[in-house]
Amino acid sequence: MLFYLLSAFFQLQGVHGVSSYKEDFRFCADRRQTVEGHIRYETQRDAITISNGADGLNISAPFPPGPQQSWALPSLLGPYRFCVYWFQNDHLFNLTYGISHTYQLSNQANYSFSSLNVTCWGSKDGPDLLSNISYYFSNGPDNRSLSSMTGYKCFLADQLGLGRQQIDWGRGQIKDFGKRDQKETVQISNVEEEMRRTELKLKSLETRLSGDEDGPPEDPFLFLHQLESKLGELQFQEDNKTFEGTVMHANIQKVSPDISENLPIEVSLKENKIIRKFKVNLPKKVFEKTRDGFKSGEMKVVVLSATSETLFKDNDSNSLLGGNVVGISVGNMPVHGLPEEERISITFWHHLLPRNLTPTCVFWDVGSKASHPGKWNTSGCEMVQEEHQITCFCDHLTFFAVLMVSSPEIDHIHYEYLTIVTYVGCIISALASFFTIFFFLCSKKKQRDHIVYVHMNLLWAIFLLDMSFLIAVPLAPTGGDAACKAGGMFLHFAMLACLTWMAIEGYSLYRLVVEVFNSYVKHLLLKLCLVGWGLPIFIVCLIFVIDQSHYGPFSFKIYETAGEYTNSTICWITKKEINNFLNLGYLSLVLFFNSIMLATMVYEILKLRHREHHWGYVVMLLGLSCVLGIPWGLVFFAFASGTFKLVAVYLFTIINSLQGFFIFLWYLAKVLQSRRSNSMQCTTSNSLKFQSSSTSI
Numbered sequence: 001m002l003f004y005l006l007s008a009f010f011q012l013q014g015v016h017g018v019s020s021y022k023e024d025f026r027f028c029a030d031r032r033q034t035v036e037g038h039i040r041y042e043t044q045r046d047a048i049t050i051s052n053g054a055d056g057l058n059i060s061a062p063f064p065p066g067p068q069q070s071w072a073l074p075s076l077l078g079p080y081r082f083c084v085y086w087f088q089n090d091h092l093f094n095l096t097y098g099i100s101h102t103y104q105l106s107n108q109a110n111y112s113f114s115s116l117n118v119t120c121w122g123s124k125d126g127p128d129l130l131s132n133i134s135y136y137f138s139n140g141p142d143n144r145s146l147s148s149m150t151g152y153k154c155f156l157a158d159q160l161g162l163g164r165q166q167i168d169w170g171r172g173q174i175k176d177f178g179k180r181d182q183k184e185t186v187q188i189s190n191v192e193e194e195m196r197r198t199e200l201k202l203k204s205l206e207t208r209l210s211g212d213e214d215g216p217p218e219d220p221f222l223f224l225h226q227l228e229s230k231l232g233e234l235q236f237q238e239d240n241k242t243f244e245g246t247v248m249h250a251n252i253q254k255v256s257p258d259i260s261e262n263l264p265i266e267v268s269l270k271e272n273k274i275i276r277k278f279k280v281n282l283p284k285k286v287f288e289k290t291r292d293g294f295k296s297g298e299m300k301v302v303v304l305s306a307t308s309e310t311l312f313k314d315n316d317s318n319s320l321l322g323g324n325v326v327g328i329s330v331g332n333m334p335v336h337g338l339p340e341e342e343r344i345s346i347t348f349w350h351h352l353l354p355r356n357l358t359p360t361c362v363f364w365d366v367g368s369k370a371s372h373p374g375k376w377n378t379s380g381c382e383m384v385q386e387e388h389q390i391t392c393f394c395d396h397l398t399f400f401a402v403l404m405v406s407s408p409e410i411d412h413i414h415y416e417y418l419t420i421v422t423y424v425g426c427i428i429s430a431l432a433s434f435f436t437i438f439f440f441l442c443s444k445k446k447q448r449d450h451i452v453y454v455h456m457n458l459l460w461a462i463f464l465l466d467m468s469f470l471i472a473v474p475l476a477p478t479g480g481d482a483a484c485k486a487g488g489m490f491l492h493f494a495m496l497a498c499l500t501w502m503a504i505e506g507y508s509l510y511r512l513v514v515e516v517f518n519s520y521v522k523h524l525l526l527k528l529c530l531v532g533w534g535l536p537i538f539i540v541c542l543i544f545v546i547d548q549s550h551y552g553p554f555s556f557k558i559y560e561t562a563g564e565y566t567n568s569t570i571c572w573i574t575k576k577e578i579n580n581f582l583n584l585g586y587l588s589l590v591l592f593f594n595s596i597m598l599a600t601m602v603y604e605i606l607k608l609r610h611r612e613h614h615w616g617y618v619v620m621l622l623g624l625s626c627v628l629g630i631p632w633g634l635v636f637f638a639f640a641s642g643t644f645k646l647v648a649v650y651l652f653t654i655i656n657s658l659q660g661f662f663i664f665l666w667y668l669a670k671v672l673q674s675r676r677s678n679s680m681q682c683t684t685s686n687s688l689k690f691q692s693s694s695t696s697i
Contacts, residue, residue, distance in 0.1 A: 025086040025118065025137045027154065029130040031057070032079050039071045039095065041105045045238065050084060051123075051151035052130050059084065062156070063093050063106035071103050081132075111156070118156060121189055122149035123196060153192070188241075191234055195245050198227045202247065206310050219374060220311045221364055221399055224304060224327055231302045232332045247271070247308065253301040259287050265303050272307055274322035278348045282330070285342035286397070290333040299331040312364075312401065321350060321359060321390070321402035328397045336380075336396035346400055347391045357404040359385060361392035364399040376403055412558050412566075414646065418653050423470070425657025430466035433459040433660035436667055450525045454508045455667065457532055458501040458627065462660040465494040476553045476569040487571035488551035489540050496536035496586065502629035503590045504528050506597035509628075513601045543578065550575050587632060594628040627663055631655040 027050055037056030044060040051058040056073055074080075074097070082097045086109055093109040096102050118137045133146040135154070146152065201223045208218075231250050234241065243250040249267055261284060268277040280303055290299060304327040306312070312325050326346060338344065353359070365377035381394040383402075390402055436459055440452070468491040475487045508528075521527070543550050554572040573579050634655070637648035655662075 022087075023085040024088045025135070025154075026083060027120075027133075027135040027152070028081065028083040029133040030079060030081050031128075031130055033073060033077050035077070036075055037073045039073060039097070039103055041065055041069050044242075047153050047155045048084070048086075049151065049153045050130075052128050053150075054128050057082070057095075058151075059095065059105060061086075061093055061106065061109070062111045063109040066104050066107050074098065074101060118154050120144075120146060120152050120154040121192065122146060123151050123153070123192075124149045155188075187234055188236070191230055192243060194227055194230050195243055195248055195250065198223050199245050199247055202306065202308060202311060206308060219366075220308070221366070221374065224306060224325075224399065228302055228304050228327055228329055229332055231304065232300050232329060234300075247306060249305040251303045253303075254298050255287065255301055256298055260284060263287075263301065265301065267303060267305060269305065269307070269322070269324065272322045272324060274350055275324050276349045276351070278305070278324075278326060278346060280326070280328060281345045281347075282328070283338070283342045283344065285338055286330055286335055286344065289335050289338075290330045301331075302329045303327070304329075319404050321348060321353075321404055324348075325364070325399050325401045327399040330397065334397070338395040340395075343393045343395050344397065345391055345393050347389055348402060349389045352388070353404075357406060359383065359390050360403045360405050361390075361394065362401055362403045363394060363396070364401075376401070414649075415558050415568075418649065421650075421653050422657050425654065425661075426466040426470055429658050429660030430463050430470075432664035433463040433466070436660075436664045437463070450528075451508050451512055453525055454501070454504055454528065455627070455663070457529065458498070458505055459660060459663060461494065461498040461501045461532070462663070465491075465498045466657075466660065468494045472571040476571045479571070481552060484553050484571040485548065485551045488554070488573060489544060491571065492543075492551070492573060493536050493540045495583070496539055497533060499586055499590045499629065499632075500535055501532045502627070502632075503593055504532050506594035506628050510597045510600060514604050539582075543573075547575075550578060584635075587635070590629060591633050594630065598628055598630070627666070629659075631659075 025048070027048070029050070029052075031052055035054060037054070039057045039059065042058075042060045043062065043064060045062055047060075047062070049058075049060040051060075080098045082095060084105075085094045085096070086092070087094075088109070088111075091106075091108055091110045092104065093106040094102060094104055118135070120135060129148045129150055130152075131148045133148065133152070135144055135146065202220055205218055205220055227248075227250075231243075231252055234252060236252075239254050241252045243252075249269065251265055251267055253263065253265060255263060263282040264279060265282070266277060266279040269275050282301065287299070305324060306327075307322065307324045309319070309323040312320060312323070328344065328346075360378060361381040361383040362376040362378050363381060364374055365379075366374045380396055381392055381400070384391045384393070392400060392402065394400060437456055440456055468487070472487045472491045476484055479487065550573060552571065552574050553569045554574050555567045555569050558566050558568050573583075631652070634648050634652035637645065637652075
């Protein structure tokens with residue numbers, strides 16, 4: 001508290017000392033400095049803008065900068081009183097910060113008026129507010145207090161109407177624009193207020209998206225179109241007008257309808273971390289198409305830029321380059337169908353892009369329904385990419401952006417390899433399952449343990465899954481709609497049956513190995529069959545009864561390159577939610593249950609440390625992981641990216657397409673082992689139980 005009072009006292013003393021000069025304009029305010037920041041100065045027309053932020057002060061004025069445009073703020077944190085002064089006679093534009101810090105923003109502040117008039121407008125679009133604000137002007141006693149705001153923009157005008165001069169610092173010339181009337185000032189203020197409201201609406205939409213609030217989807221481009229129309233209707237005396245917001249930038253350019261050359265418009269984006277600037281080049285053909293719609297002698301070109309990391313994308317799109325969209329309009333007139341040599345071009349200068357993202361030029365295609373506002377479209381746009389810049393050529397005017405598409409890790413070459421592996425594996429697995437079942441049925445020895453019959457039912461499910469997949473792929477492009485629905489239902493049933501019987505395998509093996517003396521369950525095998533085959537049938541029929549369109553041709557993309565792809569179809573589930581929630585959820589439950597069963601069985605065997613060959617039992621149970629479907633868990637690694645995803649997909653395809661063949665080898669090894677073990681004697685009841693269990697398995 002002591003340091004706070006001392007700093008406030010000395011800051012006020014510093015302001016009092018400077019205020020003895022006869023300044024023509026003064027703006028003072030209090031700000032709380034929470035971090036070490038900077039003071040930044042830039043030039044702009046017609047107004048003095050003071051904007052506060054957490055990282056410092058941003059000041060703009062119609063005066064050329066001095067030798068320095070950025071200064072570091074004092075390192076001591078706390079409250080500070082600052083004042084901005086303009087001395088017309090001395091051509092000085094200064095800033096005092098606290099008691100001992102003075103910064104010369106410009107030494108050429110000769111923006112002279114016969115009688116100065118100032119109108120200040122506040123903006124409240126952030127938490128870093130200025131307080132205790134006051135200003136006065138024209139060397140007079142008029143000293144006005146203002147409410148707390150993040151920033152203020154003070155418009156300068158000639159009060160006596162004798163005309164004013166404004167220096168065009170870019171060309172070093174002096175232009176006489178005459179008196180700005182009150183109507184123009186009000187229009188500019190309305191446009192600035194409309195831009196602030198639009199930014200608030202966009203931020204509100206971002207909040208709704210991040211919070212997953214219910215309600216119909218809103219199109220952010222509707223707000224941008226409304227602002228774009230207001231910008232095109234603005235009347236002003238200069239050749240162009242620029243408006244700068246926190247996430248938006250607008251440039252309005254006056255052009256003559258009989259313009260005979262291309263019009264370039266360049267915009268710098270200071271707040272965008274990825275895009276440094278962009279340049280719009282409008283060919284003369286654009287103005288020829290809009291010339292008939294104008295009765296007056298001039299038209300306006302509006303370039304509106306907005307930045308957002310979460311908005312401006314449809315459901316299937318990836319992120320945008322810098323989250324930036326650029327809207328272009330000429331006199332609010334539609335322009336489309338430009339010839340190839342007369343297309344508009346938008347060049348974006350950007351920082352280095354990640355390797356796994358590929359840029360694509362797109363425009364916003366407005367949707368026809370309120371529930372589907374629109375989507376990004378590439379029609380009529382082409383792209384030319386260099387190391388640090390992207391140029392989009394389009395044959396119409398609307399809102400444009402660069403869509404960053406994730407580069408496909410599995411392209412058409414890997415897809416062909418995986419298809420071959422899948423077909424070969426399914427054929428081998430189906431044949432191995434069939435021969436195993438045939439060998440079991442032809443066996444003369446009657447099996448007493450129900451576990452062997454569970455094995456056979458699992459093999460039947462694997463056989464059906466392999467055969468249904470081999471049928472569903474060629475059936476999609478050649479068969480009719482009804483045949484494809486039946487194929488999709490049969491494939492879904494076979495997959496659910498396979499998962500169900502793997503869960504029954506885990507339960508049966510647990511009863512056999514862990515429960516030394518099995519409790520008798522009447523008609524156990526019949527009950528297991530009702531669950532193993534009845535539950536999948538019930539689920540498939542329920543989905544079909546709810547909506548028959550849930551089964552049929554399902555299309556997925558096969559990428560030739562990052563931006564070009566072809567569609568491949570299979571008879572399967574058409575609704576993604578069923579596959580994502582039902583199938584993956586069901587698989588997760590089966591894998592979780594069987595993993596617990598397998599871990600329990602391994603633990604029970606490891607407790608027999610005094611017995612010989614116990615590691616043989618462990619290896620045997622680990623081999624049962626194929627029977628229990630543990631390798632199916634590799635499907636979850638397919639949600640990764642890069643080389644790891646590619647390896648996981650290959651392992652999943654190879655192992656699981658050959659599941660029936662692996663079970664055939666395991667069953668054959670168990671048969672050979674049982675024949676050798678008949679001549680061996682067991683010394684303990686526990687070892688006898690495990691030996692008989694392994695023989696049955």
